[in-house]
Amino acid sequence: MRINDRVFGMLMLILAVAYGWEATQFPIPFGGHESVGPETFPIMLSIILGISSIYMIVRPDPDEKWAPSAMLIELSVVVLAMLAFAWAIEPIGFMPAAAIVVSFLSWRMGASITKSIITGVTSSVFIFFLFNTVLELALPLGLLEF
């Protein structure tokens, strides 16, 4: 199968056209036209991207296999977990958020539940104190703030 490259090339071709078109729509800068405006370089780039994506569509490489869909779902869950961690740092605090996300990741990578919780809790507490006291970079305490 050589479908990956074709699809990706197609997407990139759309990007190239959209990007190039957007560049031609830039407002004329104050002081009038110059020989090279803000749009010159982007237009060159969109041409390069266009050529290489057409090449990719016409002569695709063999596919690298995608993970089975169960794994793709799992990867999406992991990505969501990291996004949730990013969101939670401030309201919940660094230590609880980090402990949860590290335990979750290490559990998903195949560690037993107890061991992953130990990894999560020790690493987050250690890193919190390393950053706050030794390196003096304040991380939010969140819920643990009294």
Add this chain to the structure above:
Amino acid sequence: MDTMSLLMQGFAIALTPESIMFAIIGAILGTLIGALPGLGPANGVAILIPLAFSLGLSATSSLILLTSVYAGAMYGGRISSILLNIPGDEPAMMTCLDGYPMAVKGKAAEALAISAIASFIGSFIATIGLVILAPILAKFALRFGPSEYFALFALAFATLGGITGKNQFKTLMAAAIGLMIATVGIDISTGVQRFTFGTLELFEGVDFIIAIVGLFAISELLFFLERHAGDGLKQVAVNKLKLTAKDIIEVLPASFRGAVLGFVAGVLPGAGASLGSFMSYTLEKRFSDKGEFGKGDPRGVAAPEAGNNGAASGALVPMLTLGVPGSGTTAVLLAMLISLNISPGPMLFQQNPDLVWGVIAAMFVGNFVLLLLNIPMVGIFVKLLSIPPKYLMPIVTLIASVGIYSVSHSALDLYFMVGFGVLGYILRKVDIPLVPIILGMLLGPEMESSLRHALVLSDGDWTVLFNSGLSIGLWTVALLGLILPIIVGPLVRAKMARAKAAKKDD
């Protein structure tokens, strides 16, 4: 001897307690990073940049820290090559060929010691080469005008795939994507908003450090998960070291040859450390007729190790003097410099001689630290290597995100980081190289402004880009760099594959 006195001043900086401390910390972290499979040097340096940045280290200290990490990672790469038969990074691949058989024969400690010595010789000779070559090249580069610079940037992208590059169009595509990301934000010379869609956060453009950590570290985590590689691999036990002076003397010539070849490969655009270690190994094999290469010949460990460390220091020459990195890791080091507001290039040697020579001297110091660290204390690294990735990778991810978060204290940066991680995963799946993207993001603004300068000076005449002998020469090399791999690439790759296959047959 102007260089000599500058170097001495450099040593005055590199030998302050503070600098030595950073060199030691960097060396330890670097060796660790290099040793852990899947955490290559580019990755490791990328994770540490935001930390160095938010700690408010001075430019010299940060650069000393990160160059030692870089050098350390090159040392560390050999540990997993020898003990696990898995290269910690690509250039360490050739070390597997004889290193692992040596370890299987119960000579793991000897293989580790010999490779440490060879690494030391490789780095040492290449750093001397750097001292000699860099000022000359910097002086030469002062003659570059904007159109020469534009050609030089084009050359950097064209040769980035290297002589072994698989698909040149994919390299080109990656470079275009990176340069396109760099155009996002307010245009510096006219104040026009480009591709911001009115979003305030995009006015300053996309932060390349976030992109680097996302593309490298987060996508690596996803790959680890996918491959179920959480348990790690079985490693060969390390025996007690029995190394005689004779063993060391026997591998010295191989190390010297490897070091010189590696340095040359590192300096040249498009060659890089992988080719450096490959050439050193094959040459050594041909040179010494009566060895048992592929079955655990010490010289087969020494040559490629010296080669890849030599190339690593050699790659700093174009990075420091021209501002054009030749490899992924030097690209990341360049990111560091740019975010510290130092523009590398020929002017660096004139404006910041303290910094440049301080760092070069620190490379000598770091190299000694690494040698000391890697012979007696190799056992500690080996122990750490046996911690399975299922515990390590989540912690590394955590450290990476803390680093990003501490720069600006904004959750948005972390969302971007994760986004780039997903992007990196997809790009790796379709085999689009990540390094040109990073390089595009880094060099984009400079490349565009040199194009503009050239064209403004010539009043819009595009032929200015090709009107000096120097720029024509640069364009020719760029074109060759793009076309040659299509012809030569398959041959070299076939050779590398044969070397590996031949070893498996034994």
